[in-house]
Amino acid sequence: xxxxxxxxxxxxAAGVALAPATALAAPTPTPSPGxxxxxxxxxxxxxxxxxxxxxxxxxxASTGEYLYWAFPAAAGEIHEITATVALAQNRSGRSTWTVExxxxxxxxxACTAGAQTPTADASARSVAIGCTLRRVRxxxxxxxxxxxxxxxxxxxxxxxxxxxxxxxxxxVDLLVSTTGDADTSSDDGRLExxxxxxxxxxxxxxxxxxxxxxxxxxxxxxLSLTGWLPEAGSRWIWTTAGGVLAAVAGxxxxxxxxxxxxxxxxx
Amino acid sequence: MDIATLRPVINKRWSSAVLLGLxxxxxxxxxxxxxxxxxxEPIAEPPRVQLVxxxxxxxxxxxxxxxxxxxxxxxxxxxxxxxxxxxTQLGIRVLGxxxxxxxxxxxxLDTQQIVPVxxxxxxKAKAAVATxxxxxxxxxxxxxxxxxxxxxxxxxARRIVLITDGEDTCAPPDPCQVARELAAQGTTLxxxxxxxxxxxxxxxxxxxxxxxxxxxxxxAQSAEDLTDRLKQLVERARDTYTTTPAKVDGTDACQDAPLxxxxxxxxxxxxxxxxxxxxxxxxxxxxxxxxxxxxxxxIKPDHGVLLRATAADGRELVRGVDAGSGRxxxxxxxxxxxxxxxSDDAERDEDATPTPTASSTSAVxxxxxxxxxMFSPAAGTAADPGMPVELTVDVVAASPAPDGPDLGRxxxxxxxxxxxxxxxxxxxxxxxxxxxxxxxx
Numbered sequence: 001x002x003x004x005x006x007x008x009x010x011x012x013a014a015g016v017a018l019a020p021a022t023a024l025a026a027p028t029p030t031p032s033p034g035x036x037x038x039x040x041x042x043x044x045x046x047x048x049x050x051x052x053x054x055x056x057x058x059x060x061a062s063t064g065e066y067l068y069w070a071f072p073a074a075a076g077e078i079h080e081i082t083a084t085v086a087l088a089q090n091r092s093g094r095s096t097w098t099v100e101x102x103x104x105x106x107x108x109x110a111c112t113a114g115a116q117t118p119t120a121d122a123s124a125r126s127v128a129i130g131c132t133l134r135r136v137r138x139x140x141x142x143x144x145x146x147x148x149x150x151x152x153x154x155x156x157x158x159x160x161x162x163x164x165x166x167x168x169x170x171x172v173d174l175l176v177s178t179t180g181d182a183d184t185s186s187d188d189g190r191l192e193x194x195x196x197x198x199x200x201x202x203x204x205x206x207x208x209x210x211x212x213x214x215x216x217x218x219x220x221x222x223l224s225l226t227g228w229l230p231e232a233g234s235r236w237i238w239t240t241a242g243g244v245l246a247a248v249a250g251x252x253x254x255x256x257x258x259x260x261x262x263x264x265x266x267x
Numbered sequence: 268m269d270i271a272t273l274r275p276v277i278n279k280r281w282s283s284a285v286l287l288g289l290x291x292x293x294x295x296x297x298x299x300x301x302x303x304x305x306x307x308e309p310i311a312e313p314p315r316v317q318l319v320x321x322x323x324x325x326x327x328x329x330x331x332x333x334x335x336x337x338x339x340x341x342x343x344x345x346x347x348x349x350x351x352x353x354x355t356q357l358g359i360r361v362l363g364x365x366x367x368x369x370x371x372x373x374x375x376l377d378t379q380q381i382v383p384v385x386x387x388x389x390x391k392a393k394a395a396v397a398t399x400x401x402x403x404x405x406x407x408x409x410x411x412x413x414x415x416x417x418x419x420x421x422x423x424a425r426r427i428v429l430i431t432d433g434e435d436t437c438a439p440p441d442p443c444q445v446a447r448e449l450a451a452q453g454t455t456l457x458x459x460x461x462x463x464x465x466x467x468x469x470x471x472x473x474x475x476x477x478x479x480x481x482x483x484x485x486x487a488q489s490a491e492d493l494t495d496r497l498k499q500l501v502e503r504a505r506d507t508y509t510t511t512p513a514k515v516d517g518t519d520a521c522q523d524a525p526l527x528x529x530x531x532x533x534x535x536x537x538x539x540x541x542x543x544x545x546x547x548x549x550x551x552x553x554x555x556x557x558x559x560x561x562x563x564x565x566i567k568p569d570h571g572v573l574l575r576a577t578a579a580d581g582r583e584l585v586r587g588v589d590a591g592s593g594r595x596x597x598x599x600x601x602x603x604x605x606x607x608x609x610s611d612d613a614e615r616d617e618d619a620t621p622t623p624t625a626s627s628t629s630a631v632x633x634x635x636x637x638x639x640x641m642f643s644p645a646a647g648t649a650a651d652p653g654m655p656v657e658l659t660v661d662v663v664a665a666s667p668a669p670d671g672p673d674l675g676r677x678x679x680x681x682x683x684x685x686x687x688x689x690x691x692x693x694x695x696x697x698x699x700x701x702x703x704x705x706x707x708x
Binding site: 040042043044045046047049060062064065066102103104105106107108139141142143157158159160161163164166167168169187188189190191192193195197198199200201202203204205206207208209210233234235236238239241242243245246247248249250251252253254255256257 | 687
């Protein structure tokens, strides 16, 4: 089933990859035209409501709730999260709000810009929260914490508040927008599997699995040939063009030195 | 090289190119469809919700928009039942609805299920709610316990929505403790609480119940608030219920720790406890693990969680850590680890296993995972049952480090090659001239 869905996804992706994302490179975060508004939020990592970049969120909630959304990210993208929380009236004190972002492994992601934990006075009507994430890398060492392609989780909540203000109604507007282009070079490596966490219930194994002796490759020659050649890409074109230019320049240089001698012969 | 050997080369090149393309496509579009599939596929059970309504004497108070609390609740229930999604199974339980006497012992047993959990007969359910009259005591703890029993066990998360206006008058059992016990029973149970014009004590109690089960707390100040929120909670039960993670019991050492296949697990871990698990990782595979620990009880403000991966002999391979301070629901950490191709791990394992027959199994590295927490209990906080741990384990293909490029790219490269060509041409030209000149002479 998994392979089936994977191939289906691949077929889909072929179409998606051909059409460049039109919602990219918006200077100010605006919802993509035609995107449907999400009116829900999850309350756990597992139950996070899926979002697409550019899809606006509008949800009413209670102060103190932990609201979760999940969005997919691809290599080369920079995501910007903007949220506005319309606060309840008659509050008793200041409140501090936060939007936290986690990657598919639930590792905390840093914000490079934006007011991640703003504080609202007791009289404030609303509070604006923002967070710009780092550019998603196509590959990173397993030991690093660099942002990688996969699922990202957004958690919005209040972190400091007088207890009597908990439970009051709020309205949350949130938008995840993508800036930056998805142009990454294959030389930077590639993540074999995106950081998409499994959602199935696990099974406890009884015995340690053994490696099935893998069928030996037919011969080493075939492998080494494909291994030697660099992958198809723009570097082939650049380098070939360079060679052609060098050849032309060589002929030109040769001609520059020959011409005076021919003139002398003619004279 | 003859044709017979050439053909496999071509085929291999082609198939690997196609494979690469497919892989790239799946990584590009992977996240959304994959997670959607995983969530939508295995669910056969309908979502189940139980509404628990307090019908104690205090519900008579007329302080919500000039109406009595019970009439506001009745109206909200009616609207929720009308708007109920078809597949959702709803039950209604009341507490303090029948016993009119003064005997606390008797009054504290007063809880009934007026609508059994199942497909809802709308007219019947509304009629049952409409006849309720505020009467007796407030046995919240008992009602929660009974509500959990009504919902039964199942593979999916279940929700209880508790609507009350007064604190529990029947403790023990303390409703907050009851909620914690229910949540620890293995199947996922979430209690959302709604306070009708709550005072400080009610708020504390409802916040405690909500926190103990990972639920939410709402203060309803108007009939509209209550109706909207109830609808949202019932709808959320339909949207966010997923398969329950598998329950696992981590051990206090690596040797006899449970072996985990990819998937989601839950466990409980107490203060300053360590829980070990093992994951088999084949060569060329990458281990991914993440852990979330929920703060389901009052603890001191600073907290942290540490997830470490170690080899069988105790060497640390990698760690994931997160810490914070203040209000939060869960603290999470994650890690990735993969054995490098020529890693000495496998070799070392091979050396360690004396039997020659074990040489094929020694290629599987068993990585130990240990979860520890840096929580400290606030005064009067019970340590048992432990705090909920959610562990996600995944084993995927490892991503090799990119090699340096063999070819070049960019304008500087073109300029350099052109200059080099020009220079070569000039030198060749000069040499030729000199050679022609000397030859002529």
